[in-house]
Amino acid sequence: MAKTTISLSGLLILLGIFGFTATGRQHPTALIPVAIGLILAILGFLALTDDAKKRMLYMHIAVTIGLLGFLGTGWSIVEYIEMLGGRQFPHPAAVVEKAAMAAVLLFFVLLCVRSFIVARRTSA
Numbered sequence: 871m872a873k874t875t876i877s878l879s880g881l882l883i884l885l886g887i888f889g890f891t892a893t894g895r896q897h898p899t900a901l902i903p904v905a906i907g908l909i910l911a912i913l914g915f916l917a918l919t920d921d922a923k924k925r926m927l928y929m930h931i932a933v934t935i936g937l938l939g940f941l942g943t944g945w946s947i948v949e950y951i952e953m954l955g956g957r958q959f960p961h962p963a964a965v966v967e968k969a970a971m972a973a974v975l976l977f978f979v980l981l982c983v984r985s986f987i988v989a990r991r992t993s994a
Contacts, residue, residue, distance in 0.1 A: 871985045872925065875914030875932050878978045882907030882971065889967035900964070903971045906939050910978075933982040936975045943972040 886904030893900050910932055917928035946968035949959065959965050 872917035879910035940975040
């Protein structure tokens, strides 16, 4: 799961950089996915250890951050769907970026939960 965390954090970093450049480098909040991605990448690298307790700790912290990130951006998926239906937003690029970030984080959280369930079943 640590390598998956690192991979998805790279995707978040690229998303943030793309969003920042797409907005003409005028909106630093477009770099929020970069910050979340860097935190998840650090936790993913820390989880690349043979110590099962440390690995479990770092992955639980990572999934908690992923869940909080999703909860903070999840509504933007609905806004994105509304935007596709014709609703106008003052900053459409922000809606797209937040929806993409929410989707990546939801995918990450679901993968982690699935991994935790499998790990629990195999250890019992």
